[in-house]
Amino acid sequence: MTELRLVPVAAVMWIAVAALIISALHVLALGIIVVAVMVAVAFKHWGQGLVIGAVSLGGVAIAALRMNSAQEFVRPDTWVGTAENIKILDSGDQLISFKVEGFPALIPVFYSGDLSIEKASVIAVSGRESPDSFAGIGDLTISTTDIELLSPATGYSAWVNQVRDGFAQSVETSVGESSRGLIPGMVLGDTRLQGTIESQTYIDTGLSHLSAVSGSNVAIVVSSVVVLSYFLTAGPRTRVAASLSALVIFVSLVGFEPSVLRASVTGIVGLLAIINSSRMEPMHGLCLAVIFLLFYDSNLAVQYGFLLSCAATAGIVVLNPLLYLALGPPLARWRVPDIVVRALAVSIAADLVTIPIIALMARQVSLVSVLANVLVDIAVPPITLLGLVAVLASLLPWPVEYVLLKIIEPFTWWIHQVATWCQQLPNSTVEINAGWLGIAWASVAALWVVVIIHKGFIRTLLICCALFFLFGMWHGRLPEQMDPTHMRFVIISEESEIPDVDKGTELIIVKDPKGSMSQRPIVTSEGVPVLYPYRDGEVSIHIDGTQHAADGRF
Structure with a gap:
C-alpha cells in the first residue's frame, strides 16, 4: 500500500486550494486541512498528518498569495503583455491567453478585430473588463476590438511560430480535407485548421483528446525514444536523458501552456501504469504530479481539463x-488479439472514471467513446511519430515532408471516418439531467459496468449494448426528407434580415457563418425553418416539419 501514501496528501491539497479559489474564504481552506490532519492523527498516522498539513498549507499559502497579488494589482487603462495562446472561436473572434508581468494568472482576452495575433507577440490591450464566469486566481476577462501589436515574437518563439506555420501550410497543400485539421492538432497541438463541425464530431465520440496534444501523445513520444535507446544498447541513464530531451523538445514546439504541461506529466504517469513500471508506482507518480502542478499553477485546481486528465x-x-x-480470458477464446484487449481495457478504464466529470461539465455523455478509441488506437502512434519527423523535414529546403504526410494521411482519414460513423450511430450521446441526480445516475451506471465486466458477464453486456443501439436505430428512423429546391426559399446574408423576408416563404437560408452552432432546430415565429449551412453544416428538413443535423446534434 506504499504507493497510496500520497493519495490523501494530493487530495487534501487539491480540495483545499479549490475551496479557497471558489469561495475566497481562507477559513474554509484551513478548516479542510485541519479536519484531514485530525483524521490522520485519530488513526495514529502521525507522519501522514504532518505531510498532509505541510504540503496542503504550502499549496493554500501560494494560492492565497497569488489571489492577493491579483486583487492588489493596479489595473491600467492599457494592458501590455504577451499572447501566450490564441484560439479561434466559432464566431470568428480570437480568444487570447494574455500574460501580463506582475499579474499572477493568464487573462482571457476576447478580441473581435481584424489583427492577426501570433503566439509570444507583445501586444497592448484596452477594452471592457468584466469578472470571469469561471472561478480562478485572476477573476478577470477583457473584451476588446482594440489591440496594438507592439512587437512580434522574437528568438526561439519566433522560430517555433515559423515551424508551426510552415507545417500547417505543408499539411494544407498536401492532404485531403478530412486530414488537414487532425495532423497539426495531433502532432503540434495546432487546431487552427479544424472547423467547428469537425471539432464537435471528435467531442461527441470521445476523441477530442486526439484532435489536440494529450497525454497519449506524450506517452508515445517518450516510449518510442526509450525503445529506440534500448535497441541502440544505451544504458539506463542515457535512456532517461534521451527521453527527457525528447520531451523538452516536444513541449517547446507545442507550447508551455498549462494544458500541455498537464498532458506531459499525466502522459508519463499513464505510460508508467501501462508498462507496469517497477521503479516508480504509477499512483505515487500521479500524486507527485498533482502536487507539483498545483504548486506551479494554482488555477489548475478549478479547471475541468486538469480534473479529466x-x-x-x-x-x-x-x-x-x-x-x-x-x-x-473470454476475449482470448474469441481469438481477439491481445493488443486489442489491452486497448479495450485502457479505453474502458479511462472512459468510465471520467463519465461523472463529463456529465457535470457538458450534461451529456458519449456512449461510443470506447468503441471509437479502440478502433483508432492503432492509427495514433504512426501519426504522432511520423508527424514529428515531418515537422523536422518541413524545415529543409526540399518538400521532403510531402511523402511523410501522404503516408500519414490514411491513418488520419481512418480516424475521421471512425469519428463520423460513430457520431451517426443511434444514441451515440445521451443527455444527462441537470442537477446532481443526473450525475449520480451516470456514476452508478459506470460502476455497474465495472462490476458486470469483473463478474465475467461480458457476453451479456455486449448483447445489451447491441440491443440498445438497434432500438435507437429503429426508434430514430427519420420521416421522408424534403428537397429544399422544391420549396419557396430565400437566401439572406445576415440573421437581422429575417423580419424583412416576404410572407409565403417556406425556407430561409442564412449565409452568415458567425455564432455558435445551433443545438436545436431554428424556426421563425410563423414556423418557417431557418438554416445556417455555413455555421451548422448539413441540416435536412422532413415532411413532418422536423429538422435533423447530419452530425446528430438535433
Whole structure:
C-alpha cells in the first residue's frame, strides 16, 4: 500500500486550494486541512498528518498569495503583455491567453478585430473588463476590438511560430480535407485548421483528446525514444536523458501552456501504469504530479481539463489491470488479439472514471467513446511519430515532408471516418439531467459496468449494448426528407434580415457563418425553418416539419 501514501496528501491539497479559489474564504481552506490532519492523527498516522498539513498549507499559502497579488494589482487603462495562446472561436473572434508581468494568472482576452495575433507577440490591450464566469486566481476577462501589436515574437518563439506555420501550410497543400485539421492538432497541438463541425464530431465520440496534444501523445513520444535507446544498447541513464530531451523538445514546439504541461506529466504517469513500471508506482507518480502542478499553477485546481486528465490517468492506473484480467480470458477464446484487449481495457478504464466529470461539465455523455478509441488506437502512434519527423523535414529546403504526410494521411482519414460513423450511430450521446441526480445516475451506471465486466458477464453486456443501439436505430428512423429546391426559399446574408423576408416563404437560408452552432432546430415565429449551412453544416428538413443535423446534434 506504499504507493497510496500520497493519495490523501494530493487530495487534501487539491480540495483545499479549490475551496479557497471558489469561495475566497481562507477559513474554509484551513478548516479542510485541519479536519484531514485530525483524521490522520485519530488513526495514529502521525507522519501522514504532518505531510498532509505541510504540503496542503504550502499549496493554500501560494494560492492565497497569488489571489492577493491579483486583487492588489493596479489595473491600467492599457494592458501590455504577451499572447501566450490564441484560439479561434466559432464566431470568428480570437480568444487570447494574455500574460501580463506582475499579474499572477493568464487573462482571457476576447478580441473581435481584424489583427492577426501570433503566439509570444507583445501586444497592448484596452477594452471592457468584466469578472470571469469561471472561478480562478485572476477573476478577470477583457473584451476588446482594440489591440496594438507592439512587437512580434522574437528568438526561439519566433522560430517555433515559423515551424508551426510552415507545417500547417505543408499539411494544407498536401492532404485531403478530412486530414488537414487532425495532423497539426495531433502532432503540434495546432487546431487552427479544424472547423467547428469537425471539432464537435471528435467531442461527441470521445476523441477530442486526439484532435489536440494529450497525454497519449506524450506517452508515445517518450516510449518510442526509450525503445529506440534500448535497441541502440544505451544504458539506463542515457535512456532517461534521451527521453527527457525528447520531451523538452516536444513541449517547446507545442507550447508551455498549462494544458500541455498537464498532458506531459499525466502522459508519463499513464505510460508508467501501462508498462507496469517497477521503479516508480504509477499512483505515487500521479500524486507527485498533482502536487507539483498545483504548486506551479494554482488555477489548475478549478479547471475541468486538469480534473479529466488526472481522473483518466487514475482510472488507467487502478482499473486497467482489473479490466484486462477480466476481459483477457473470454476475449482470448474469441481469438481477439491481445493488443486489442489491452486497448479495450485502457479505453474502458479511462472512459468510465471520467463519465461523472463529463456529465457535470457538458450534461451529456458519449456512449461510443470506447468503441471509437479502440478502433483508432492503432492509427495514433504512426501519426504522432511520423508527424514529428515531418515537422523536422518541413524545415529543409526540399518538400521532403510531402511523402511523410501522404503516408500519414490514411491513418488520419481512418480516424475521421471512425469519428463520423460513430457520431451517426443511434444514441451515440445521451443527455444527462441537470442537477446532481443526473450525475449520480451516470456514476452508478459506470460502476455497474465495472462490476458486470469483473463478474465475467461480458457476453451479456455486449448483447445489451447491441440491443440498445438497434432500438435507437429503429426508434430514430427519420420521416421522408424534403428537397429544399422544391420549396419557396430565400437566401439572406445576415440573421437581422429575417423580419424583412416576404410572407409565403417556406425556407430561409442564412449565409452568415458567425455564432455558435445551433443545438436545436431554428424556426421563425410563423414556423418557417431557418438554416445556417455555413455555421451548422448539413441540416435536412422532413415532411413532418422536423429538422435533423447530419452530425446528430438535433
